[in-house]
Amino acid sequence: MKFHSDGMLEDAEHHYRLVLDQQYRVHDVLPLIAGIAKERGRFDVALAYWDELLRLMPDHIAAYLEKGAIMITNGDVGGAIGCFEAALSVSPHHSLALNNLAVAFVQAGRDADALRTYQKLLGVRPDHIHARHQVRRLSSRIVPFWHIPMLNDVKRNDAFEAAIARAIAKQGTSAPILDIGAGSGLLSMMAARAGAENIVTCEAVPVIADAANAIIAQNAFSDRISVVNKKSTEMVIGKDMATRASILISEILSSDLLAEDVLDTFEDAHDRLITEDAIIIPRAATAIGCLVESDVLAKYAFVQEVSGFDVSTFSALAANRLPIHGTMTEWKRLSPDVELQRIDLTHKNYAEELFYVEFPVTTEGTAIGIVQWIHIDLAEGIEFTNHPDSYCDGGWLQILHPFPEPVRVKAGSKFRIIAGHDRSSLILYPAPFKDASD
Numbered sequence: 175m176k177f178h179s180d181g182m183l184e185d186a187e188h189h190y191r192l193v194l195d196q197q198y199r200v201h202d203v204l205p206l207i208a209g210i211a212k213e214r215g216r217f218d219v220a221l222a223y224w225d226e227l228l229r230l231m232p233d234h235i236a237a238y239l240e241k242g243a244i245m246i247t248n249g250d251v252g253g254a255i256g257c258f259e260a261a262l263s264v265s266p267h268h269s270l271a272l273n274n275l276a277v278a279f280v281q282a283g284r285d286a287d288a289l290r291t292y293q294k295l296l297g298v299r300p301d302h303i304h305a306r307h308q309v310r311r312l313s314s315r316i317v318p319f320w321h322i323p324m325l326n327d328v329k330r331n332d333a334f335e336a337a338i339a340r341a342i343a344k345q346g347t348s349a350p351i352l353d354i355g356a357g358s359g360l361l362s363m364m365a366a367r368a369g370a371e372n373i374v375t376c377e378a379v380p381v382i383a384d385a386a387n388a389i390i391a392q393n394a395f396s397d398r399i400s401v402v403n404k405k406s407t408e409m410v411i412g413k414d415m416a417t418r419a420s421i422l423i424s425e426i427l428s429s430d431l432l433a434e435d436v437l438d439t440f441e442d443a444h445d446r447l448i449t450e451d452a453i454i455i456p457r458a459a460t461a462i463g464c465l466v467e468s469d470v471l472a473k474y475a476f477v478q479e480v481s482g483f484d485v486s487t488f489s490a491l492a493a494n495r496l497p498i499h500g501t502m503t504e505w506k507r508l509s510p511d512v513e514l515q516r517i518d519l520t521h522k523n524y525a526e527e528l529f530y531v532e533f534p535v536t537t538e539g540t541a542i543g544i545v546q547w548i549h550i551d552l553a554e555g556i557e558f559t560n561h562p563d564s565y566c567d568g569g570w571l572q573i574l575h576p577f578p579e580p581v582r583v584k585a586g587s588k589f590r591i592i593a594g595h596d597r598s599s600l601i602l603y604p605a606p607f608k609d610a611s612d
Contacts, residue, residue, distance in 0.1 A: 175206075183210050201231060208240065217244050233264045235271065242274060251282045267298045276308065285312050286380045316381055324569025325358055330558055334361055334425065334455070337552035339368040341421045341453040347371050352419035352447055354406045354439060355426040359386035359399065365423065366395040374415050376402040407442045418449045424456075429560075430495055430573045430600055431461045431515065431548055437524040437597050444522040454520050456552045461514040461600055462561075463546035463575070465589060467539035468505035471498065475542055475576035489579070495599075497571040498545065508541055508583060509533040511561075514593050515600055528594035530605060535583045543576035544591070544602050575602045 177186035190207040194200060208223035224241040227234055242257030258275035261268060272295040279288035289312040295305045324330065338361065342349065347369040353362045356377035365373050377383040383403040390399050402414045409415060422443055426434045440454075448454075474496055476489045498505075512533050517524065548570065549559040560570040581604060583589050590605040 178206065178210065183214055186210055187214070201227070204230075205236065205240075212240075212244060217248055220244055235261045235264050235268060238264075239271060239274060242278070246278060246281070251278055254278045255282065269295060269299050269302070272298065273302075273305065276305070280308075280312075285316050288312055289316065289381055313381065316379060320569035320571075321357060321382075322569075325360060327569055330569075331360070331364075333550075333552055333556055333558040334423075335364045335368075337455045337556045338364050338421075338423060340553055340556070341455060342368045342370050345420050345453060349420045350374070350415070350417055351421040351423065352376075352406075352415065352443070354422070354424035354443065355434075356386040356401055357382060357425070359390045359395075359401065361423050361425060362386075362399045363390065363393055363395055365421075366398045370421075371398050372416075373399045374402060374419070375399060376404050376406050376409055376414070378403070378405040406439055406447065409447060411446065415447065418447060419452060420449045421453045422448045422455065427456070427459050427548065427550065429497060429548065429570050430546065431459060431517065432595055432597070432599055435598065436517070436519075440519050441523060453553075456550045457520050458516060458518050458551040460516040460549045460551075461546050462511050462549055462559075463514050463544040463602070464511050465508040465533050465535065465541045465583065466505045466543065466545045466574070467508055467537075468503070468542060470504045471496070471574055471576075472542045472580065475574070476580065492576065494575065496574040496576065498574050499571055505545065506537070506539060508537045508539050509535055509589070514544075514546060514602060515595055524597065526594070526596050528592055528601065531591050531593040533589045533591070535585055535587045535589055538585045539583060540580045541577065541583050541589065542580050543574050545572055545574055546600070546602070547572045575600070577604050 175186070177183075177189060187207055187210045190203050190210070193203050194207070204223050204227040208220045208227070211217075211220035211223060221241060221244055224237045227237045228241075231237070238257045238261035242254040242261070245251070245254035245257060255275065255278045258271050258278060261271040262275065265271065272291055276288045276291035276295065279285070279291060289309060292305045292308045292312065295302055296309065299305065342365060348371055351362075351365050351370050351373045353365070353373060353375035356362065356375040359375060362373050362375040375386065377386055380403055383401055387401045390396055390401065402409060404414065411418060424439070424443075426436055426439060428434045428436075475492055478484070478486045512531060514531060545562060547560045547562055549557065551557055560572065562572045581589070592601065592603045592605045594601045
């Protein structure tokens with residue numbers, strides 16, 4: 175111990191080893207010699223000492239914590255997680271073990287597990303500021319920002335509720351309903367408020383599913399709404415749902431129409447989860463857009479000379495779509511509104527497609543791309559759109575699809591693009607080709 179206190183670690187480790195050989199105070203000496211081995215960078219040796227201690231004392235929490243810390247240093251995050259979980263099996267409310275496990279989950283890319291672990295830590299230590307900060311940080315990383323403005327979108331909510339109420343009036347309150355993408359549970363609660371008695375909603379993100387369950391219970395609809403923490407494509411009739419649904423509600427459309435696996439989800443639902451005559455809400459969605467000129471947006475999509483250097487080559491790496499707020503961004507329309515792509519969600523299959531679309535040019539200018547929005551057909555006479563001229567307070571932004579480079583256009587001419595989709599994203603590209611299939 176004198177060698178240890180004087181910093182003579184090699185001599186201290188040697189003499190501690192001699193003490194262990196005599197089997198004297200082994201439980202006390204092993205943590206000391208393991209600490210020295212770690213300090214000397216002999217991590218494998220340190221782990222061997224901690225393993226030796228755990229063979230003698232399987233419930234030694236400090237050994238699990240120290241062993242986990244070494245594994246983190248060595249890059250063995252999976253092994254560290256196992257150590258911290260073992261410590262918690264001994265003491266489920268151990269605050270340091272909870273904190274270390276949450277940190278390891280973050281390093282392993284398991285944000286949902288990290289979030290739940292930090293929440294458990296806050297249950298033990300409500301004053302733990304680091305844990306409180308991490309809960310908010312991880313929540314914002316897991317849960318897209320647009321959920322809150324989407325919930326506050328009165329125009330959208332009213333349109334969906336009108337369509338849902340009409341479907342229930344037609345199919346009856348006992349009709350089985352499937353709501354894909356629970357979110358907060360709002361659309362399912364709208365169905366319950368309209369009298370529906372048999373609602374299953376699925377949500378793939380665990381923290382969102384937990385929130386939906388809590389909100390549904392808070393509003394006293396748990397007896398009519400079941401939340402399944404799965405993707406709809408993983409659901410099983412007879413297990414997650416009693417029967418196929420005769421009403422399908424889904425609000426998984428993205429600002430650019432297709433980004434959230436919309437087509438795969440609806441194809442699977444038609445094939446396995448809903449009846450042949452099921453009412454689909456929404457029943458169709460259309461992408462609409464116009465040619466635009468904008469110096470502001472051009473600076474997000476293109477670059478030329480910077481500080482006297484030609485860096486224009488970097489424009490080839492720019493994003494092919496940029497979310498924008500149409501009422502808050504300066505841009506000039508160069509054409510009327512043109513339909514770009516319509517998806518009929520009542521169809522059972524969707525193939526990739528390409529076709530020409532022409533924009534009548536109404537104003538001369540430099541077109542930097544297409545500003546695109548969506549129009550949703552929920553039911554006969556019930557529609558919703560985030561048209562940039564009139565929509566400003568919701569979760570859907572508009573999208574700028576920049577061209578590879580700005581194009582000068584003349585009033586009275588027609589500007590042709592190749593449009594279509596590859597099932598997961600819109601394709602909008604200036605058309606220099608003779609044939610769209612090229």
